[in-house]
Amino acid sequence: MEKCLICNQNDANQTGSHIVPHFLVKRIYNEEGESKRDKELGFAIDENDSKMFFGRAILPEKLEDIYGPVDEQLLEQNNIDGIVDNFFCDTCEKKLAIIESEYSKSLKIISPPNTSYQTNKISFLGFIFWTSVIWRISIMPNSGFKLKDKDEKKLQRILSKYLNIDINSIVIDVEDSDLLDIGYKILRAPNFSDTFPTFQYGHPFSERPYFLVIDEYIIYLYFKKSHLKGMINDFFGSYPLQEMSKFNTPFQIEEIYSVDFNDYKAIIDKMVKFFAEKKISKLVSKLDLLHQRLLPNQGRKMDLRLKEKILKNIANSDVKPGKRNLENELKIMQETIMEFYQVKE
Numbered sequence: 001m002e003k004c005l006i007c008n009q010n011d012a013n014q015t016g017s018h019i020v021p022h023f024l025v026k027r028i029y030n031e032e033g034e035s036k037r038d039k040e041l042g043f044a045i046d047e048n049d050s051k052m053f054f055g056r057a058i059l060p061e062k063l064e065d066i067y068g069p070v071d072e073q074l075l076e077q078n079n080i081d082g083i084v085d086n087f088f089c090d091t092c093e094k095k096l097a098i099i100e101s102e103y104s105k106s107l108k109i110i111s112p113p114n115t116s117y118q119t120n121k122i123s124f125l126g127f128i129f130w131t132s133v134i135w136r137i138s139i140m141p142n143s144g145f146k147l148k149d150k151d152e153k154k155l156q157r158i159l160s161k162y163l164n165i166d167i168n169s170i171v172i173d174v175e176d177s178d179l180l181d182i183g184y185k186i187l188r189a190p191n192f193s194d195t196f197p198t199f200q201y202g203h204p205f206s207e208r209p210y211f212l213v214i215d216e217y218i219i220y221l222y223f224k225k226s227h228l229k230g231m232i233n234d235f236f237g238s239y240p241l242q243e244m245s246k247f248n249t250p251f252q253i254e255e256i257y258s259v260d261f262n263d264y265k266a267i268i269d270k271m272v273k274f275f276a277e278k279k280i281s282k283l284v285s286k287l288d289l290l291h292q293r294l295l296p297n298q299g300r301k302m303d304l305r306l307k308e309k310i311l312k313n314i315a316n317s318d319v320k321p322g323k324r325n326l327e328n329e330l331k332i333m334q335e336t337i338m339e340f341y342q343v344k345e
């Protein structure tokens, strides 16, 4: 058996491990009214496409609403986002669970918009919680987010050194060079998730800082304090709020900056628009390529009217959201092109 990715010592005997802790995931992914494990349902956004995942215990009827008829292939491809087997040992899993259960209490603590609040009284707790989440997203294959190798290794060292079954026994080594330069800023729109859909996203390219959106939280992780003074990345319009929030180090009690619903929604809307535009521009270049292959002597670009028809047909397709993939898009392209050039089958 493979060794546990945290301690590198014990066998990775744990199954059903959540990459993002269940108390957060359930706010993003749950089927309406469901709060049990294995009932997750929702979208994970990555740079290329929107992927959809579903939990192990979701009823087939519910799946059919989303995917249409459920076939073997669909079940096999079911990559339950954020649940992995044999990554960790049962001891490390327990240690993570203890940190998570302690940190989850802070969900109830909130402050008015544009003020900061302390999430708990234990310094290091917020730091170890968020770095454990970010590290797990990074080691998860195909999560769309990856820390630099060096940074991923640093977080693994920190986790294996400081995670503890007894939270009160965690003693921080103030000379630990892994901890000296690292820190993070965090925004939250408290209880935004109760009213609006949320999602999980890790910026695939930004490293100074790393940028992640998880439910109603936005996290900026810095591996060097000097990166605070680096090039400004607007991160979907969140920069002014990021600037207001405190730089948390492992040695202090975590402070979160509260964000107004409207401000948070503006950031989310900007992200969604960005992904939609990206998807369309990818599709348009695919269409031009298709045109060049089909009609090699008629210029490099597809007829604009045809292009618009295809995009419209894709957008208005009555295909279930879970089956809106490349295969389905190709089918629509083919049908629209044949209709446009009046090709008979």
Ligand SMILES: [Zn+2]
Binding pocket: 004, 005, 006, 007, 008, 009, 010, 088, 089, 090, 091, 092, 093
């Ligand atoms: Zn372990």
